[in-house]
Amino acid sequence: MANRDGKGGRGLGARLRYEFDKSMAAGPIALIGWLAVLSIILIVIAGAVITLLGITPEGSGPLDFGEAVWESLMRTLDAGTMGADAGWAFRWVMLLVTLGGIFVVATLIGVLSSGLEGKLDELRKGRSIVLEKDHTIILNWSASIFDIIAELTIANQSRRRPRIVIMADRDKVEMEDEIAQKVPNLRNTRIICRSGDPTDLGDLAITSPQTSRSIIVVSPEAEDPDSRVIKTVLALIHDPDRRAEKYQIAAEIRDGKNAELAQVVGGNELQLVLADDLIARIVVHSSRQSGLSAVYSELLDFDGSEIYTIEQKAIEGSSFGDAMMAYDSSTLIGVTDAEGKVWLNPPMETAIRPGMKAILIAEDDSTIEVTASPLNVDHTAIALYRRQEQTAERTLLLGWNRRAPIIAFELSRYVAPGSMLTIAADTPELQADVSTLMISGSNLQVEYGIVDTSSRAALEGLDIPSYDHVLVLGYSDHMDPQATDTRTLVTLLHLRKIAESAGAHINVVSEMIDVRNRELAEVTRADDFVVSNKLVSLMLAQASENENIGAIFGDLLDEQGSEILMRKAEAYLELGQPMTFYTVTEACRRRGEVALGYVRKRPGMELDARKMGGVVVNPRKSETLTYEAGDKIIVLARE
Structure with a gap:
């Protein structure tokens, strides 16, 4: 049938109504x-x-x-x-x-x-485009985000109009309310939230990554989080409209098996933070050296001394050993070559050539300067070399989660022959997990038992005082963070009572999920607390500010690289006489080591506002102190 107007329409009235509808x-x-x-x-x-x-x-x-x-x-x-x-x-x-x-x-x-x-x-x-420059972008949402923001606000205090842009698949107002509740002090930093899918190119464009200073990709609270992180990095790197200059991206990966794929996707624009590996390695290192977690926390947070990579023309032409003595308020710990490769604690005779950058520990980059004052080294206070022989160790692991297999493997790389690891937990998959444990070499033997770690009677049956080290892990694979920490606290309280009854000191290192529970845990008098989410957050924040931080901590936590050690002061010094830290630095330099600080526990140390427990990192070298029995020197050594 032909149309009434002969032009494919349905009459003038219908067309007018159509035009009116379009305008409306x-x-x-x-x-x-x-x-x-x-x-x-x-x-x-x-x-x-x-x-x-x-x-x-x-x-x-x-x-x-x-x-x-x-x-x-x-x-x-x-x-x-x-x-x-x-x-x-x-x-x-x-x-x-x-x-x-x-x-x-x-x-x-x-x-x-x-x-x-x-x-x-x-x-x-939250769908409007962000028109900011030199801002930090955080993609995805997790419990780590609040600590990341808190650390970045400290780092941003010296910047003008700092901005943090957050994009996650959540309601914008809900994100803003939660941040305001959990991070009340934003200092001079402004938070801008946007709702969207970070794996979508169109949504990513809302955050203006082309004008950003750095990008942090956290592991989201979702199924298969590593896949989402990798897809987000892929979207950033291969965006057709991306900028020509390289991005500075820090991304969190939970499963180390996905690290290689993520690095292939991100290339030299990506620093990976392997969350489980980082926590597991720090747990192992801290368990063998009481107080070491405080050193790592000091280096990772922005409130105190942190690590900087900076060009230093004043030390070019010097050897690394001589350059170490050239700083009073900073500590030289390594260099990067012209290609950006990190060398921590290189041989003391290593020449510092043009194009190299210095890796320094300092309170702020503005405090880094070469000191012209004469060195105050008391050579008579340097003790003869006393080597400490490594002996077999017995370690008890209470509790179980996905990081436990990594802890067992890391522990096997460090212990002496004849060492024993005893695993006690009550998770349903414990037997299957233990049967698939990977152990390096034959130095460590493993045994296990199904034990209720919240039962005082069950713990007493383990003869806990006979162990050199006790590690307490939370059941975070099966419980929420608060329930996990509650059960960990119960275990720690039982351990305290067992130690008091036996009249012995038990070296206990505990993993806490939520940093807010650390103050409660201190009543248990454990030696160290490794706060899981907090450490990951600190590492991500640092990686967003320093493109070399991933390689630096990879070296620090790897058996083949340089390691932070806490050794008795008498192994380096003659005790009981005043000396400057220049003397301590010289004593360590003679052994091919870098002096990072010291541990001096004195009455009143428990009142330390930062809860460092007597740990001091990056002291002024001109400071004069007297070291006594029980004091320790914190060193960076290749052993």
């Missing part, structure tokens, strides 16, 4: 436009009627068209204006105009209200 779909602006047209028509018609029919208010002369239109306009905008009108003909015309005006104004108010509500809903969705 344009939104509030179109609605306001139609109301304006309607108002003009109403006012013009009323003005024309008054002029043509000669209708005038009583006691007034004839109105021209302009005056009639003005009178109509006033009554359209304000219904009360017609109250003073006189003459019934004029009143009837103005009544009709006023009623039309009421309809127009009421509709206009409704349109404006609806438009504003829609705009607020749009703003709540």
Whole structure:
């Protein structure tokens, strides 16, 4: 059948209605436009009627068209204006105009209200583009994000107008409220939240990665989080509209098996933080050296001394050993070559060539300077070399989670022959997990038992005082963080009572999931607490600021690299006499080691506001102290 207008339409009326519908779909602006047209028509018609029919208010002369239109306009905008009108003909015309005006104004108010509500809903969705420069972007959402923000606000204090942009698949207002609740002190940093999928190129563009200073990709609270992290990195790196300059990306990967794929995707623009490996290695190192977790926390957070990689023209041409002595308020721990490769504690005779950068521990990059003052080294206070022989160790592991196999493997790389690891936990998969443990070499033997680690009687049956080290892990694979830490606290309290009953000191290192529970855990008097989420957050924050931090900590925590050790002061020094830290540095330099600090536990140390337990990293070398039995020197050594 042919169309009635012969042009493929359905008549003029239908086409006009279609055009009207299209204009209405344009939104509030179109609605306001139609109301304006309607108002003009109403006012013009009323003005024309008054002029043509000669209708005038009583006691007034004839109105021209302009005056009639003005009178109509006033009554359209304000219904009360017609109250003073006189003459019934004029009143009837103005009544009709006023009623039309009421309809127009009421509709206009409704349109404006609806438009504003829609705009607020749009703003709540967080879909507007971020127009910032030199900002830090955090992608995805997890419990680690609050510690990351807290650390970045400290690092940003010296910057002008610092911004942190967060994008996650969550409601924008909910994110802002939660951040305001858990990170109340943002200092001079402003937080900007956006809702979206970080794996989507269109959503990523909202955060303006092309103008960012650094990007942090946290492991999301979702199934298969590593896949989402890798896909996010892929979207950043291979975005067709990406900038030409390289990004500085720090990404969290939970399973080390996915690290190789992530590195292939990210290339030299990506620093990986292997969360489980990082925590497991620090647990192992801390278990063998009480107080070591405080050293790692000091190097990782921004409140105190941290690691900087910076060009230092003043030491070019010097040997590494001589350059170590050139700083009073900073500690030189290594160098990077022209290609950016990290060398921690290189041989003392290593020449520092142009193009190399110094790796230093300092309170702030502004405090790094070569000191011209003469060295104050007391050679008579340096003791003869006393080598400490390694002996077999017995370690007890209480509790179980996905990091336990990594801990067992790391432990097997360090212990002496004849060492024993006893595993006691009550998870359903314990037997299967233990049967698949990977152990390096034959130095470590493993035994296990199904034990309720929250039972005092069960723990006493393990003869805990006979162990050299006790590691307490949370059941985080089966419980939420608070329930996990609660059970860990119960175990720690039992261990404290067992130690008191036996009149012995038990070297206990515990993993805590939530940093807020650390203060509660201190009543148990464990030697060290490794706060899992906190360490990962610190590492991600540092990696976003220092492109070499991943390689530096990879070297520190690897058996083949340089290692932070805490050794008795008498192994380096003659005790009981005052000396500067220059002397300590020289004593370590003679053994091919770097002196990082010391541990001096004195009365009142428990009042330390930062809870360092007597650990001091990067002291001034000109500071004079007297070391006594029980004091330790913190060194960076290759052993």
